[in-house]
Amino acid sequence: MSLALDLALCGLILCVALGAVVGRGVFRSVIFFITYGLLLAIGWARLGAKDVALAEAAIGAGLTGVLLLTAHGRLRRMSVERAPRVGPNPMAATTGIAVALALGWAWFALPAPTAPDLAAALPLTGMGNPVTGVLLHFRAWDTLLESIVLLAALLGVWMLARDVDWHAPLGLRYHARPGGVLASFGRLLPPIGLSFGSYLVWAGADGTGGAFQGGTVLAAVVLVAMMAGVLPPPRVAQGGLRAALVVGPGVFLLSGLLAVALGMGFLTLPPAVAKPATLIIEVALTVSIAVTLAVLVIGPPDDKEPVR
Amino acid sequence: MVTDLATYALTGLGLVFFWAGTIGLIRFPDTFSRLHALTKADNLGLGFIALGLAFQADGWATLAMLALIWMLALLAAGTVAQLVARAALSPPEEDEE
């Protein structure tokens, strides 16, 4: 029975992926991609990977979806040229099938699983959730670089602004009918989302959640508030915005350097202070992730759409 | 067990509402009636399923979560239905390439 469930779920996942690739029309493709993220989150839940399911739900179904939908709406208005209609492409199909078959073969050829033993080391980190332990302790260098990757992408997006718009607020000039449904929703959601996101960060030490999961939920809430015209988007020059962007990686990096100054290794958190220190780093990271992701999706400062 | 019976009945009812919504979504002839069918049905569906699952809950926290989930889904669905309906009214709806 359980297998039937997984088969049905995977079948649906493949169907929506197929719809996203072969369906005619970009809009259809984007909508299929959003449902794909949703179904994939369910798939991760089936695999018992709760933290991944959270991240996929928030990012795959939420942020990437809104990013693509917004971009599609703007492209439709801006582009003079339409994408040429393409027929089936045998070359591409052969390549895709070959890679899929190779991966499938590799699965059956895989040797018995060998996983590093976390059980002995995890208590030293003070974390009950092994995923958080891996992210913030064992592979802290990855996580630090990852938070900086977000910043690099944001700088890249900002570099796409026009010079005349540089001092304008980020994103488009969002507005909504005062007292309308959209504005009310933008007022109602943030308190709930803020408490839920904070709960995820706090719970992440021992249960499901963590800085990235909480940060993405917060980012989505901030995004809704901005698009509903409730929260005015900041400007690039605003000190508060830029401080929020760097506080997470900054605190993380400085804690790593502090450990070096105290004669321990880079990014070492001694077991005695591991838990509180991790919490501080996580809170700072959450703030940065939430703000970075939200303004990343909002886009560069853009005073008005060009008329073509 | 009475609680199990309640779960069977309520979740079953929820499933029926989901199906009703889906059938409406497939069968109704135009955008607005489809929208109508959908929001009513799937929120009742989710409500009954959450209620049915509540009888299996392992504590107050779980109950609160289930209630919160349903309320949030209601809020989202109501907002979305209203906004999408208005969006479908005003601009030219071309189905692009």
Add this chain to the structure above:
Amino acid sequence: MTALVIVLALPLAGALAVIALPVRAAVPVALSATALTALSALVLAASVWQGGPVTLMVGGWQPPLGIALQADGLAAALIVMSALVVGAVAMAAWFEMAAARAGPRAAFGFWPLMLLLWGALNAVYVSRDLFNLYVGLELLSLAAVALVAISGTAQALVAALRYMIFALAGSLLYLAGVVLVYAGHGTLDIGLLSARSPAPGDALALGLMTAGLLAKTALFPFHVWLPPAHASAPAPASALLSALVPKASFLILIRLWFEAMPELASTAALLMLAGLGAIAVIWGGVLALVQSRLKLIVAYSTVAQLGYMFLVFPLAGGDGSAQPWAAGAWTGAMFQALSHGLAKAAMFLVAGICIAAVGSDRLGDLRGLARALPMTGFAFALAAITLMGLPPSGGFTAKYLLMTSAFAAGQWPWALVLAGGGLLAAAYLYRPLAALFTRDARLPVHPVARAWQGVPLALAALAVLLGLLSAAPFDLLQIGRPEPAVEGL
């Protein structure tokens, strides 16, 4: 060890500081972070020179749980070369921005992107963990794409998008290999992998990772993105992109084929890699010959010069690794990476000076420029000597080592490639040289500060010096080499 931490952390910390602080603080913060990091790079190289490879277990966790970082001789040499190039680029960018009155956007973005790019490079040079390398490569690619797009022209956006597509495809292919490695062995550490028991998926994993890294290194036939991308960026950014960025993915290839999975290096695969390199040398040279803009000539020359490095695979990899000529070939390829980095950065900085002086980099507009700016002309000529492989430059040492190994190994076709590539380089560099040094000046020349002109000159001189003083870098490169051969030059 502290020097290693500073080399890794300071560029990133500098970038964060530049973003957080008011705009007027950007240049002083960026320049001081650059200077301090460059200093620690030298200290790190000195300690590797004296004490052998410097290893760091991040967070104190040993692999397979944690991530190991290690600066061996090769990593230290690349870190020092990058520090020199970034230092020069920072100076040149400072002059150029002051001269050109850059818009607020570029003035804000360039510094943190440069520092992030540098931090990513250093992270990739020393990382021993395949997934950490993936994250490092992504940081590198995103910063590089942003630098290409910074000028904002439609042409630059097209180039940046094409670059982005190749970089993302390369990342995903690499990631596919990493996934298979972890699924098969439960570890991502290069050291642990070299001692692994072989699994059936290993060859597939290595193939996927290699294909992805080739796309990122712009080896033929994946080179199409490189010339427009490198030519569209502002000159100092082009210098970073061309001199440094492809070296990171090349280094990972070396780590995979020589350290993690050397036993999988079949002769056919090695020959194919070198064959693609040989085609790149010739084809890149031919395309460079027909360009009419200085930056495009220099960019196509990068395609050709990167090709030389791939000759290392059949000469020093697989069965060849135990042969007496392996050390020479391996060191030759690394010398090529180092000297090309210095010379190519010098050339792009020269192109930046030319654009500042006459407002264009078309060869016709550059005629006679060396009379007005003799230092710049001289810098270009010195860098050209290295790229052509003429003695006594670093490029000569590199090609000499590769050529003697090719003869010793009996693989003489590579020697033909080396000779042909040198002739092509002479041909495609002759055109800009002739234009620069001709007598009749075409356009009025804006004055360019001598200090600015001195920057590429210093880099080009270093590229030549690398050949004159090749013994020290030769020894440094041997430190921590998987199979250090006793044979010297």
Add this chain to the structure above:
Amino acid sequence: MTLWLHILVLGLLASLAGALWRVWHGPAQSDRMMAAQLVGTGGVAVLSVLAALQDWDLLVVALALAVLAALAAVGFVKAQTPDSAGDPEETPPPTGGDRRSRAVRATAHGD
């Protein structure tokens, strides 16, 4: 109970498949968007049932989906407004905003 919950999930997935049929067929963009919205609500339901089946912790994931349920649709209605940044409620509905007038408009604009 376990068996019933499995069946319940399968039934919900079947209902989602129906919604996906509408995503494929459209025809209007709003149809596709609303069908995706149904997939979202159904996904919340599936995750809640899975939580009862496997691990109550999964309710956190369901809650996250519920919080973000409207995000995509808000992005969609924004993109539909003339400046990509407005609110469909700002413009008054076309006079006699009923289906027929809309149908006329749709034919006028062509496809």
Add this chain to the structure above:
Amino acid sequence: MSLTVFAMTGASLVGLGIYGLLALPQLLRRIISFNLIGSGLFLFLGAAGARGEAVDAVPQALIITGIVVALAASALAVGLVVALARRSGLVVLPDEANPR
């Protein structure tokens, strides 16, 4: 057995994504294809990590990192696409086969 189903799904998603990447010129659809490839790989890795008696937490952490990195890359790519369309009206890369 269920794990095999998920792994095969992951492999097929990678294949589908590669098809989309090679066959579809519209840039937003290429970005979607990239995301399909990435998530397919993650699904494969997640299934592989769940094979042992205890679920391995390391792949989960890697996947979360990977998802965030993929979002960052997608955001920059989408930004580039919008900027290009605004500047030149293009939604595909010009002169696919042979630039200049």
